[in-house]
Amino acid sequence: MALEMLTFVIKRVGLGAILVLLVLTLVFSALHLVPGDPAVLLLSSGDGGAPSRAAVESLRTQLGLDQSLLNQYLNFLGGVFEGDLGQSFRTDDAVTGMIFARLPRTLELVLLATLISLVIGIPLGSWAARAGGKVDNVVSMATSFGVAMPVYVLGSIFVLVFSLKLGWFPAGGFVTWAQDPLGHLRVLILPALSLALGFSAVIARMTRSEVFETQNQDWVRTAKSFGLAPSTVFRRHVLRNSLIPVVTIVGLGIGTLLGSTVLAERVFNYPGLSSLLIDSVATRDYPTVQGIVIVIAMLFISITILVDICYGLLDPRVRN
Template identity: 70%
Template sequence: MLFFILKRVAMGVGLVLLVLTLIFSALQLVPGDPAVLLLSTGDGGAPSPEAVEKLREQLGLNQPLLTQYFSFLSGVFTGDLGESFRTSQPVLEAIGARLPRTLMLVVFATVLSIVIGVAMGAIAARRGGWVDTLVTALSSIGVALPVFVFGAVLILLFSITLKWFPAGGYVDPSKDLLGSLASLTLPAIALAVGFAAQIARMTRSAVLEVQTQDWVRTAKSIGLAPFTVFRRHVLRNSLTPVVTVVGIGFGTLLGSTVLVERVFNYPGLSSLLVDGVTTRDYPVVQGVVIVIALLFIAINIVVDIIYGILDPRVRRA
């Protein structure tokens, strides 16, 4: 088991280095000079070459590309992600203020997705017939439904028409817990609908497969109640592939929050990323993408380890 864990961690470290290299390379290929953008006044006048060169020197943009790359790696591994070109605020500080809000949203959406998805998939596989058809149709709609469209419908129905939930914004849970839950509900539902549909599909397929196994027939033959057989021997053994889907989906939700945060005016990490892209604030863009990538990789390593614990065949393989 120890070798299995070390192998997964080593693969994760290699993947981190690859992702960091890709992030640095991608941002270097973005057209436009950050120094020129920062010195532009917006009235059409171009800054003087002397001012641009001086700012490039201050920002380290005049150094050789390889030097910038190793400086970038050094900063990542020491926790120094630089300062924002636009606000001069440390990038790590800006991310630290936004990251908990996005994690709250993603965790809330993940919990909703698991509860709804597992329940729908299990019921569809057990009941069959029109129930299975209905759940399959709803899952297809959920996967295909654009997040920004569904979010706009939720705002129109539950905020403007019924006035049950706020249309957007963020409330600090330390100041108003109920208000915070209310502000999280609609964004979490909009974020969870597609993920819940994927979990429902996976749960249904897994339950249908496990129901045909020998140990299930044995449990039925010894006289156990049908619900007991389903709960103890079918559903529990069907959740192993669902764990993998949940782990991958959790990381995917981190990237999917961009549209949700925009629709609901939620001041999370993705909003910071969009603002950084708009203003060509390279350190902010790099910092946010790095944090999301590291979280995604870490989550997948944890899921691999949990998967290995649940299924010894994975460790042996």
């Protein structure tokens, strides 16, 4: 069993490494697939004025565009694996430092939203499947509403109600944990909830569907015939088997949340990685945009590998 699991993990990590290399190749190719000279494109002001030849040549040398395509690719890969994602055109700071100064804030927001979604979604879906009837109908209506409600609409409603009307939470901004732990949590609550409600609705619907199907299986009826307590049967034989597809949904959903933080961070003026991405796109800071895309892609691939490993732990058949 241990050897099977180790082999399974090695295969998934190897596949993840191939995907990372593919992503890096696509990101590198994007700059060279754009028609025209990338240096001219990056230096163009957008008002029709052409950059000077000296500036273009200087930028080509800075970016290594005067080298062969193979050397550029190898230098790019070497820089990424060494943690060097280049310099920001806007601030001239190291892109790696800029990203990792904001990345923990976005990850904290995503993880809190995921935790809230699991705490709401799994019990709600299980309750709907076990109770049935009116409870199931009410939960289905509530989850449909949650799935349909956009993040920016929820965020705006939360700001209006809980910040401006009731004054329970700040409308936005950021406070570090070292400055004020309670203030830090209060800043996180509303953006995390705006991300979590839709995700929790998806988890609840998936959990409800899987629990409803699993509780009618033969092995569940056999466990009940042995005289086991209903709570024991549900915990050991129903919920565990029902959570396998839910784990997959959660893994994919975390990747979706990484994208949805763009809206939440804008609504709540939260200084995370997504807001840095928007600012960099607006100012045409291409090295920063490129670096953020690489980091987010690597995060998504890592999350997918972890989900696959959890899948293998929950269901031994997956290892084969």
